[in-house]
Amino acid sequence: MKQHKIFKGGVKVPHYKHSAKTATTIMPIPDIIEIPMQHHIGAPCEPLVKIGDSLLVGQKIGDSDKFVSAPIHTGVSGKVKKINTVLFPNGSKVKSILIETDKNQEIHPDVKPPIINNKEDFIKAIRESGLVGLGGAGFPTHIKLNPPSDKKINYLIINGAECEPYITSDYREAIENTEDIISGIGNVLKYLDIDKVLIGIEDNKPKAISELIEISKTIDKIDVVSLNSKYPQGAEKMLIYALTGNIVPAGKLPLDVGVIVLNITTVAFIAKYIKTGMPLVKKRITIDGGAIKTPSNIEVYVGTYIKEAIQFSGGFKEVPGKVLMGGPMMGVSQFNLEAPILKQNNAILAFNKKQSVLQEQTACIKCGRCISACPMNLMPVYFDIHNEYKNVDELIKLDILSCIECGSCSYVCPANRFLVQSIRSGKELVRARGNKK
Amino acid sequence: MNNKLSVNSSPHLKDYISTPNIMLDVIIALIPATIISIYLFSYMAAIIISVTVVSSVLFEGLYNMATKQKQTVGNFSAVVTGLLLALNLPPAASSIWLGVVGSFVAIILVKMIFGGIGNNIFNPAIAARVFLTVAFSSQMTSWLSPGVDGISTATPLALIHNGIITSNLDLFLGNIPGCIGETSALALLLGLGWLLIRKIITLDIPLTYVLTVMVFALLTGQDPIFHLLSGGLLLGAIFMATDYTTSPMTRKGKIIFGFGLGIITMGIRLYGNLPEGVSFSILFMNVLVPLIDRYTLPKSFGGLKKKNA
Numbered sequence: 030m031k032q033h034k035i036f037k038g039g040v041k042v043p044h045y046k047h048s049a050k051t052a053t054t055i056m057p058i059p060d061i062i063e064i065p066m067q068h069h070i071g072a073p074c075e076p077l078v079k080i081g082d083s084l085l086v087g088q089k090i091g092d093s094d095k096f097v098s099a100p101i102h103t104g105v106s107g108k109v110k111k112i113n114t115v116l117f118p119n120g121s122k123v124k125s126i127l128i129e130t131d132k133n134q135e136i137h138p139d140v141k142p143p144i145i146n147n148k149e150d151f152i153k154a155i156r157e158s159g160l161v162g163l164g165g166a167g168f169p170t171h172i173k174l175n176p177p178s179d180k181k182i183n184y185l186i187i188n189g190a191e192c193e194p195y196i197t198s199d200y201r202e203a204i205e206n207t208e209d210i211i212s213g214i215g216n217v218l219k220y221l222d223i224d225k226v227l228i229g230i231e232d233n234k235p236k237a238i239s240e241l242i243e244i245s246k247t248i249d250k251i252d253v254v255s256l257n258s259k260y261p262q263g264a265e266k267m268l269i270y271a272l273t274g275n276i277v278p279a280g281k282l283p284l285d286v287g288v289i290v291l292n293i294t295t296v297a298f299i300a301k302y303i304k305t306g307m308p309l310v311k312k313r314i315t316i317d318g319g320a321i322k323t324p325s326n327i328e329v330y331v332g333t334y335i336k337e338a339i340q341f342s343g344g345f346k347e348v349p350g351k352v353l354m355g356g357p358m359m360g361v362s363q364f365n366l367e368a369p370i371l372k373q374n375n376a377i378l379a380f381n382k383k384q385s386v387l388q389e390q391t392a393c394i395k396c397g398r399c400i401s402a403c404p405m406n407l408m409p410v411y412f413d414i415h416n417e418y419k420n421v422d423e424l425i426k427l428d429i430l431s432c433i434e435c436g437s438c439s440y441v442c443p444a445n446r447f448l449v450q451s452i453r454s455g456k457e458l459v460r461a462r463g464n465k466k
Numbered sequence: 467m468n469n470k471l472s473v474n475s476s477p478h479l480k481d482y483i484s485t486p487n488i489m490l491d492v493i494i495a496l497i498p499a500t501i502i503s504i505y506l507f508s509y510m511a512a513i514i515i516s517v518t519v520v521s522s523v524l525f526e527g528l529y530n531m532a533t534k535q536k537q538t539v540g541n542f543s544a545v546v547t548g549l550l551l552a553l554n555l556p557p558a559a560s561s562i563w564l565g566v567v568g569s570f571v572a573i574i575l576v577k578m579i580f581g582g583i584g585n586n587i588f589n590p591a592i593a594a595r596v597f598l599t600v601a602f603s604s605q606m607t608s609w610l611s612p613g614v615d616g617i618s619t620a621t622p623l624a625l626i627h628n629g630i631i632t633s634n635l636d637l638f639l640g641n642i643p644g645c646i647g648e649t650s651a652l653a654l655l656l657g658l659g660w661l662l663i664r665k666i667i668t669l670d671i672p673l674t675y676v677l678t679v680m681v682f683a684l685l686t687g688q689d690p691i692f693h694l695l696s697g698g699l700l701l702g703a704i705f706m707a708t709d710y711t712t713s714p715m716t717r718k719g720k721i722i723f724g725f726g727l728g729i730i731t732m733g734i735r736l737y738g739n740l741p742e743g744v745s746f747s748i749l750f751m752n753v754l755v756p757l758i759d760r761y762t763l764p765k766s767f768g769g770l771k772k773k774n775a
Contacts, residue, residue: 037767044478118473194479261596266768279768339484351472357479364473385472389543392584397715405767428766436477443483444584450475 047324062332068372071097101372104310151220164292167373189293190263203237213300261435319338319381320349336366350385388445399438409438416455489542496658507557518565522548525573550591553647558608568594609643637695670720678728702744719762
């Protein structure tokens with residue numbers, strides 16, 4: 030097996046992969062789903078439907094003419110009940126389409142395998158599928174797969190690290206959908222000129238590694254690499270370094286070092302879409318956390334309310350104190366259970382009251398643990414101090430915008446400093462300065 | 467379910483480490499030195515240690531009450547300061563009141579009025595020891611040889627000034643005159659082992675410090691083992707120079723810090739009027755920490771250049 034490099038810093042987090050062993054169950058269609066017009070990084074979509082419209086499965090219901098965006102489809106048939114507004118936890122308001130489902134699931138005539146003759150067709154098909162990065166960030170995939178023609182791509186990296194505790198949805202994809210992963214890679218290789226494919230998976234998932242090795246052993250171009258289980262192994266820059274030894278310069282993209290990174294579920298979806306033409310309307314999510322009765326993976330329609338997904342999984346065993354969309358290290362805490370599940374969502378975690386207690390901040394003792402833990406080799410302790418005094422020059426000098434907000438610094442801080450929070454606030458100060466100039 | 471959910475910035479997971487945990491680990495690491503000091507210097511050591519620790523905690527508690535600040539004695543840092551200060555005192559009866567005065571200096575003057583834990587410029591125990599050495603020099607040098615009926619004597623570092631050599635084995639075990647906690651290298655090394663296992667400190671500072679001292683000794687024709695084991699070098703290198711707040715945060719900074727400590731310590735030992743230079747070297751290097759931190763900023767991963775100054 031190919032050797033890999035070990036990135037500096039990072040933390041050993043507990044794995045808590047309770048849901049790894051159980052196969053994915055499929056959640057029945059709920060009575061109502063609500064699909065927001067933004068799941069991805071970039072411009073929100075505009076609704077293409079109006080109140081009272083009848084919808085069929087796979088129908089496009091939102092799109093945008095902006096470059097960085099991805100269309101949105103419905104996975105259920107039914108009637109548009111309302112054009113709503115959802116408040117995201119980051120404070121932004123986004124339009125959403127409330128659909129009353131009829132459960133007939135009649136398929137829209139547009140849903141048919143795309144005809145692809147060349148790279149342009151391929152990129153267009155990916156865009157029409159509504160695919161975004163399914164690892165959590167939600168960057169539109171068709172943009173990633175369309176690098177400027179002067180950039181030579183040496184490596185396609187498939188990110189199966191899944192370094193966040195609890196989450197096993199990518200792991201289940203690797204076990205349950207191994208063939209789609211390999212044929213999705215094949216689709217990408219067919220239309221893009223790429224020398225080598227590296228599938229990176231943390232060594233705490235030996236079964237996924239062995240199955241992928243088994244299925245890809247006849248393909249010379251594909252190497253499966255077992256990575257050490259260290260958080261944030263799945264962060265793009267860390268993963269690229271671990272697998273290729275290349276360091277993405279500050280402010281640059283993986284493309285600039287000749288790399289495209291796709292999440293393992295994302296690449297598997299490409300194969301599914303090319304086979305069936307069914308856009309991205311369903312998602313496997315991990316349901317876990319101290320307040321959850323049965324940790325499991327379930328397949329849900331995008332737009333399903335968190336509350337109903339949890340109920341289907343077996344419900345709560347304790348009163349939830351905090352509900353997260355995503356993993357415990359980078360996930361976003363939700364203010365209510367009526368939030369709809371998004372495309373790029375890979376887990377819903379419900380913490381019990383005890384897990385939700387926020388430790389009080391105490392004085393920084395300058396121990397330097399945050400510095401040792403930072404995989405980007407930054408100095409979180411100074412971000413905390415300079416943010417407090419709004420010292421923007423220092424924040425810029427210390428390269429605050431390079432922070433990937435992985436949370437390793439806060440994780441190890443003995444004084445419970447809210448370092449990531451300070452860094453986010455500091456980044457806003459820096460951006461506000463930039464906007465003024 | 468009408469139940470409020472808490473919302474906060476990620477991460478939502480935290481490891482077990484906390485300031486009180488760290489302080490407890492330091493206290494555990496000091497237990498061997500404490501036990502040996504009581505064994506060597508009998509009940510006198512026990513009294514000095516108890517009085518100094520209790521007065522340190524009291525001073526911190528009273529200061530917080532007087533200034534209406536949040537009580538901080540629960541983080542055990544005052545216990546560590548008191549214990550370290552006690553281990554830095556000579557095993558004589560006068561050390562009982564020296565411990566109280568020293569605690570006042572360490573806790574109130576050096577730590578609390580600078581903003582409390584994390585904000586002090588000098589290591590409190592070291593600053594107090596230096597204050598006591600200067601202000602009460604005869605009491606601070608009333609060395610006794612180990613034992614219940616210890617007789618007045620001089621320390622190995624003072625003796626070697628007069629050409630009298632102490633055996634390295636005695637130095638290692640601690641069977642020598644000196645401050646109550648600094649004599650037994652063995653006990654201090656056990657403490658070092660604990661701190662390393664628990665990942666409280668790294669070897670960067672102690673190792674650079676000690677190696678610099680030993681190389682300096684070799685180059686000037688002295689016995690490096692003698693210089694390693696005598697005086698407060700190991701106590702200082704393991705427990706005092708590694709104090710988080712008053713030492714650099716980056717690895718490079720720690721190595722520069724350790725090197726500076728070694729040079730100053732040996733400079734004082736060999737060319738100064740004082741027999742021992744560990745305390746003064748730590749105090750001096752403490753002042754340089756902000757400067758060292760500033761000039762050892764690491765290059766960010768993928769960053770183009772170092773961001774100095």
